Amino acid sequence: MAKYLLLKHYRGAPAPVNDIPMDQWEPDEVEAHVRYMNDFAARLESSGEFIDAQALSPDGTWVSYDGEGRPPVTDGPFAETKDLIAGWMVIDVDSRERAIELAGELSAAPGAGGRPIHEWLEVRPFLTAPPTVTS
Amino acid sequence: MTSGDVELRELVPRVLSVLVRRGADFATAEDAVQEALIRAHAAWENAAPADPTGWLITVAWRAFVDMARSDAARRDREVRFDTEPPAGAVPNADDTLRLYFLCAHPDLTSSSAVALTLRAVGGLTTRQIAQAYLVPEPTMAQRISRAKRTVGRAGVHGLGDVRTVMRVLYLVFNEGYSGDVDLAAEAIRLTRQLAALVDEPEVHGLLALMLLHHARRHSRTGPDGRLVPLADQDRSQWDPALIAEGIAVAQAALARDQLGEYQAQAAIAALHADATRVQETDWVQIVEWYDELLRFADTPIVRLNRAVAVGEADGAPAGLAALAEVDEEVPRREAVAAHLHEKNGDLALAARLYADAARNAPNLAERDHQTRQAARLNQQLQTHR
Numbered sequence: 001m002a003k004y005l006l007l008k009h010y011r012g013a014p015a016p017v018n019d020i021p022m023d024q025w026e027p028d029e030v031e032a033h034v035r036y037m038n039d040f041a042a043r044l045e046s047s048g049e050f051i052d053a054q055a056l057s058p059d060g061t062w063v064s065y066d067g068e069g070r071p072p073v074t075d076g077p078f079a080e081t082k083d084l085i086a087g088w089m090v091i092d093v094d095s096r097e098r099a100i101e102l103a104g105e106l107s108a109a110p111g112a113g114g115r116p117i118h119e120w121l122e123v124r125p126f127l128t129a130p131p132t133v134t135s
Numbered sequence: 136m137t138s139g140d141v142e143l144r145e146l147v148p149r150v151l152s153v154l155v156r157r158g159a160d161f162a163t164a165e166d167a168v169q170e171a172l173i174r175a176h177a178a179w180e181n182a183a184p185a186d187p188t189g190w191l192i193t194v195a196w197r198a199f200v201d202m203a204r205s206d207a208a209r210r211d212r213e214v215r216f217d218t219e220p221p222a223g224a225v226p227n228a229d230d231t232l233r234l235y236f237l238c239a240h241p242d243l244t245s246s247s248a249v250a251l252t253l254r255a256v257g258g259l260t261t262r263q264i265a266q267a268y269l270v271p272e273p274t275m276a277q278r279i280s281r282a283k284r285t286v287g288r289a290g291v292h293g294l295g296d297v298r299t300v301m302r303v304l305y306l307v308f309n310e311g312y313s314g315d316v317d318l319a320a321e322a323i324r325l326t327r328q329l330a331a332l333v334d335e336p337e338v339h340g341l342l343a344l345m346l347l348h349h350a351r352r353h354s355r356t357g358p359d360g361r362l363v364p365l366a367d368q369d370r371s372q373w374d375p376a377l378i379a380e381g382i383a384v385a386q387a388a389l390a391r392d393q394l395g396e397y398q399a400q401a402a403i404a405a406l407h408a409d410a411t412r413v414q415e416t417d418w419v420q421i422v423e424w425y426d427e428l429l430r431f432a433d434t435p436i437v438r439l440n441r442a443v444a445v446g447e448a449d450g451a452p453a454g455l456a457a458l459a460e461v462d463e464e465v466p467r468r469e470a471v472a473a474h475l476h477e478k479n480g481d482l483a484l485a486a487r488l489y490a491d492a493a494r495n496a497p498n499l500a501e502r503d504h505q506t507r508q509a510a511r512l513n514q515q516l517q518t519h520r
Contacts, residue, residue, distance in 0.1 A: 049278075051274065
């Protein structure tokens with residue numbers, strides 16, 4: 001078993017095929033999209049592969065230490081960063097192939113016109129616990 | 136976990152197999168046994184009954200009948216089980232073994248087989264299993280109930296066998312995080328139980344392998360959780376009782392002259408355990424055992440480990456020559472290459488390879504370890520410049 005992060009980007013990923021911003025979809029297309037995402041998570045839970053799903057606000061702030069006794073420096077919102085993470089899903093699956101397969105299904109979520117978005121998702125394996133047998 | 140808990144869980148496979156033999160369906164029977172375990176925890180707090188197995192069978196059977204009845208009521212059907220279990224149903228070894236085979240059914244994915252084995256044979260709760268694998272409890276509950284449905288549908292057709300069971304137990308031993316359950320100890324307990332049921336040299340080989348690795352558990356990580364490689368381990372911390380038992384079990388298995396991969400791995404572990412100082416390690420014999428192991432499991436990982444042993448037995452150039460024949464894609468190849476190049480005196484190349492190994496490490500502990508190795512060599516290179 002291995003855990004994978006399916007990472008969804010606001011920006012930074014290649015443009016999807018069905019590249020129309022969500023605010024310009026028909027209301028029932030938005031509904032269909034949301035339902036697809038919920039169903040997908042529910043299906044993963046019933047297959048025993050679901051760990052977590054979270055969405056992030058696009059408003060982020062860079063924070064950095066600024067020396068003893070001083071408040072941290074902040075910068076942002078980072079309008080100019082090339083990559084912006086929108087959210088993620090964490091799955092626990094038997095193989096990398098299965099992780100890729102599930103990411104492909106998630107990318108098929110319907111968008112404008114009810115057609116799949118073909119959104120690019122980033123699939124990243126988690127670092128695991130070290131194995132017991134090493135020699 | 137208390138020792139009483141382990142003693143109670145020892146009885147689980149026998150109780151469950153009795154229920155199944157009496158005609159209970161596997162999935163419901165398994166839930167009923169878990170229910171009986173919960174009741175036993177409460178009822179046995181002060182004193183265990185004279186016949187714990189009989190107590191559990193009776194309580195589990197009643198729980199099963201209740202579950203079957205409410206299920207039948209939901210579906211508007213009749214249920215034909217008596218509340219009192221039929222007399223004379225004594226646990227028997229074949230039924231228990233069949234339970235192991237069922238949980239290692241080839242239709243199950245390895246993660247499902249692992250989860251089902253830990254629950255139905257090991258008697259662990261879903262919560263404990265979920266914690267051990269860092270998975271939310273509802274997800275683990277679904278994984279287990281799907282696994283039960285799968286084996287329920289597939290039934291006895293294409294049951295697992297000793298091989299599939301051993302692979303599942305090996306996975307339990309080798310992979311997993313922690314929680315309040317020591318998975319390695321649990322794997323050893325279940326493998327002991329299996330070895331008592333099937334007298335095959337490979338099962339004993341697997342048990343020996345586990346015992347010998349488990350003997351080193353306290354020396355494998357430092358107080359801060361850092362990885363301590365075999366060569367640097369404090370061997371006085373190795374568990375002599377486990378080593379003695381592991382070696383005895385391995386020798387008895389090997390004497391039967393039906394070699395297999397687990398016995399070969401146990402022999403390698405025994406040779407490491409035999410050396411009270413790393414300098415006393417019999418690397419020549421270890422290489423010979425890797426050659427044997429290759430006959431049963433010719434995998435890139437075995438070849439990679441063999442290259443390390445060759446490097447120790449015949450020197451770094453020989454090790455590097457052995458490494459050249461190992462698949463480029465195998466995990467930890469860079470770490471082995473770094474080690475052999477360092478041994479060969481090429482510190483700059485070794486430092487670069489350690490850094491690569493850190494970048495590609497499959498877990499955090501190894502990444503930190505390889506980063507320290509790279510930093511150590513880079514510092515040496517700077518002071519010698």
